[in-house]
Amino acid sequence: MLLVPAAHAQGPAPALPTAKPRPPAPAQPAADPAYEAARAAFEALPEAQRRAIQDSLVWTGDYNAVTAGTFGRRTYEGIVGWQRRQGVEPTGILTVRDRPALDAAGEAVRKSLRFTVQADPASGAVIGVPEKLLARKSPLPRGTRWQSTDGRVTLDTTSSPPGGTDLDALFERATAVTPERKVTYKVRKPDFLVVTGETPTGRFYIRHAAGADGIRGFTMSYDKTLTAEVDRLVIAVANSFSPFPNAAPAPEATPSATLSPGGARPGAGAPAPFAPPPLPGSVARPVATGLALGNGRVLTAAAALETCPSPLIGGAPARLTLRDPTGALALLEGGQHAQGAQPPAIRVEAPASGEALVVLGAEAKGAAVAPGTAGAGSVFAPLQPGAGGAPVLDRSGRLVGLVARFPATPRLIAGVMPPTSHALVPAGTIAAFLAQAGVAPGELAPAHPQGASLGAAAAPVLGSVVAISCGR
Known part of the structure; x- marks a missing residue:
């Protein structure tokens, strides 16, 4: 259905086993000049105008995603599709003549209904x-x-x-x-x-x-x-839809405070979009998700960094210090906010097929909680770009794996990723890698039964989820 900080100053790092030579990163596809030109033209407009364009494209049937004012393939293809039907050059850039025509077309449909x-x-x-x-x-x-x-x-x-x-x-x-x-x-x-x-x-x-x-x-x-x-x-x-139109915007929440066992964030009043978009004008969209282990160390899936030679955590450079022998995991150092984090408890035995799981993916601000279902070495869940390296928990809050990678070209519906099967780096591999790095796993709190809700299972680990972005 279409339509849902600077790095902490430290002394020399402790000696760690020598990392394996990193394989060369695959060549990235050449940029599309037409797409990039359309992006530059769109992003030069005020946010209100960007949202209005997307809203008109919704009504003309050319756009089926969030009217967040952010540019992506759906916006580009929506403009191109509308231009083709008008018999004008499909550049993806709305001219001074295109804009009034598009606005009028959208308004006509809106008024007709x-x-x-x-x-x-x-x-x-x-x-x-x-x-x-x-x-x-x-x-x-x-x-x-x-x-x-x-x-x-x-x-x-x-x-x-x-x-x-x-x-x-x-x-x-x-x-x-x-x-x-x-x-x-x-x-x-x-x-x-x-x-x-x-x-x-x-x-x-x-x-x-x-x-x-x-x-x-x-x-x-x-x-x-x-x-x-x-x-x-x-x-x-x-x-x-604006659920709380008269509420003042809530103060910025720290990642550890974004989810309570009951699920509601106290004081939240600003309406959230029906499918979470990137945040325009804020921090870069994550390319991967990391799990903070304390002392500035962050664990992620190595595949999530294949096209990112200069990872950033909290906007500060992060240093790759160790890869596991299988090449599936990477340990980074950097980020003050990761200093006090504690590793979660690890469940080495694989989850049973069909078992209810919880996936914690990083977003531009905070973290997102998604329900998942265990498969054979995989998790079936509606994850978003940047979920490579996301920790996967069972309903008692134990770590059962990390999302190994996220598709390079995901199939988005209404701007979001539908439930899809994602391969996991298993907990046994993670446990061995952490032991190699001298990191002891945490202990499971006795108050978290296997049948805990999404919020209860995720809450102890949520503050350890960090966004990894890519420097240029």
Whole structure:
């Protein structure tokens, strides 16, 4: 479904075994001049204009991702596709004539559906509603229902006061699979979740966000035969959704504070996009995920650094100090924020096929928690670019592996990666490598049973997840 610090000054490093010669990095594909020119032109625009272009492309049916104002292949291909249909040169760069024409085309479709972004007093959220299609409106407990006259398309808002429920409980309920219900995409972040799926006759999109005022969300469901028409509306509704419009932006959270066992980040008020985009104007997007071990050391998958000769942690240079004999793991040094981290407990025995797992991937700020399922030497999970090296835990919080690599050309849907099988560096290899480096694994806290929720399993390790970016 389309539419979810400077390095710490240290003395000489302790002697470590000599690292194996590093194989030459594979040649990177040549840059596409047309794409790079389009990127430069797009990024030179103010953010409001960039978002408006993407919003118009949503309505013209040429873009099916987050209107975050960031440039990527979907934005480029959306502009090129629209230009081709207009019979103009498909450069990916909108001229002074293209912009008004694109805006008018998007606005015409929006108006034809009477798409109105409005406050919903019953839930407290703000949401866009295609009122021509969803002409019937009725109250729900702590929410509102908009529905088509034939009942084939429904949009429900919902809310829960603080302490009424939590994201973990909602996530478990939303991802429940039955013979009549299949989940096609699921993501659980510190302060929001997205789940999509289908039944024999219909499709659904669920989103909930947590903040100081409780939890607010919406569900959109529709008949499968209406997919071509309604998928675009799902994206527009999701992009318009503001769960806590009157809340002040929350202060910047440290990575260790981004997820509590209950799942909600206290004070979170700013609306999160329905699928997390890169953060424009902030730190570089991670090329890999690292697991801080303390004393400035960070463990990651070696394959995640194949095309990054100059890794950075927290914006500061990181030094490769050791690779394991199999070439699967790399140990870096650098980053003050990694000084006090403690290694997690390690589970050497492989998880059983189908066992519920948790994957912690680094993002531009903080870390993301994704549910996973164990396969044969792999994990099946909806990970995002930069997840190579991400630690994988069982539901008791023990490390069972690292994501070995992330696809160089991932297949994104609505700007996000659908659940995919990713190979793991097994825990036994990790344990042997850490022993070689003189790093002792941690001990499992007795309060974490195997059946713990995503939040409870991830919380002790979340603060040790660091983003690795690439210097030029």
